Amino acid sequence: MHPAQGDSDNSGMFTIDNQYGAMHIGVNGKLREKWSAISLSQEPFHTGESSLTPVEKVLVWFDSRSKTGTGLVDAITDCIELDFTLSAEPQTVRYVSDPTIPGKHTWTCNEQLVPSSTYHIDTDTFSSEPANAPLVAKLTDIINSQKDVQLSKISVSALVEFHGSGAAQQFAQYALDHQPDGIRTWKFTHSGHIVESKLKAQEYQEDDLAIRFLQDAYLGVLYSFQGSKYKRLAFDIYGRSSSPPPVPYSAESTGDLLIRYAHTKDAENALLGIPLLSKDDRLSYLANPHPETKKWVQVRLSLLIPSGDVAQDRQAIVDPLAAALFGGKPFFERSPLFPNAPDRVLGLVKWGK
Incomplete structure (x- = not known):
């Protein structure tokens, strides 16, 4: 032919x-x-x-001996086949086991238990372990061991825009190759100059802790990327079990600060970075754009558990923010025009009475 x-x-x-x-x-x-x-x-x-x-089918298994390009001649045991024929939907595969009991393991596909199979290369066929009492007992033990494992319902979507489509494509591939530990969903797609992603944590955490964990994981990969600098970054949060808890109010330990930048990009970075600084559970930083200009940022600073020593509390509130604004840390590459020095931050906060 x-x-x-x-x-x-x-x-x-x-x-x-x-x-x-x-x-x-x-x-x-x-x-x-x-x-x-x-x-x-x-x-x-x-x-x-x-x-x-x-x-379009994919065979998944573990093999510590073979290398890329190795010809396969023996039967492949303990494997799972994924069928993508007529479907472009992603499939999530996990290998579930009990580390304390060797031999008790199975696969899950899209959170459903799937018994492993043996693939016979010479006949292009599969065989599975026949249903018997030991198999049922093994699967029951695995199911019971997973009941206490709660999966996080929080998801974070990120959108980052680069100056060129080439940089966007490079970052998407770089991120996929550098998935951090503890992440269950790590999806990256690019279109033109923009890379969109969806992130979910593996284990359950409180809403705010899960959001912070996912954002930190994403930012760690973004900042380690050696390609072109990004132009714009935004996060969206989905799956909150409840509204964020109200911040306890203490007038003397709560204040407002106006930060002025020379460039809109610097203000946008500050809007993202300032809330991430309050990793101490006692602190709360809420940042919002100024209604009159995008170059200014309004920050509400507060201490959730005041000590009663007003001077000490105010210093504890301001120190992390002042250090970041003038320390050249991520999100704060250039210092603001106002305040113009770290030691001026405390005096420029309008404290409650």
Whole structure:
């Protein structure tokens, strides 16, 4: 049979000039730079029409001995097959085990238990462990061991814009290659200059702790990226179990500060960075843009558990913010125009009475 001829199109159809007898028709597809079989007709035919559905399946297993490019000849045990045929929906796979009891393990796909199989390369078939009492007992133990594991419902979506599409593509790939520990969902997609992502933590945490953990994980990867600097960054939060708890009010330990920057970009960075500074559970920093200009930031500072020593409390409130504003830390590459020195921050806060 001769090589394919003619211009390609998006019709999803092609014609074969079969000059032989009845035969199976196979189709190869190109993934990156390599060709591989994606479909084979189930029945041989000579003339007529046949529907060929590209098969996209992935086999997942653990192997400490093989390397990329190794030819596989032995049966692959304890594996799971993922079928992406006719679907582009992502699938999440986990290997669930009890570290204290060797041999008690199974796979989950999209949070559903899936018994492992053995793939026989020579026959292209699968075999599974037959249902028996030991298998049922093993799965029951695994299910029970997972009941106490609560998955976080908080998700954080991030949008970062770069100056060029090339940098956006590079960062998306870099982030996918550097998924931090403790992250259950780590999805990155890019379109033009923008990279969008969705993050979920593996284990349950209080809402605010989960949000902070996910944002810190994302920022750690963003700041380690050696490519072009980003232009804009925004976070959205989903799945809160309740509204954020109200901040206990103490007039003398609560104050407002106006921060003025020379550039809008610096103010936008401060709006993101200032709330992240209050990692101490006693502190609360709420930052909002000024209604008159985007170059100014309004900050409400407060201490959740005042000590009663007003001077000491106010110093404890201001110190982390002053150090960040003039310390060149992430989000604060340039110092503000106002206040213009660290020791002026305390005096410029309008404290309650």
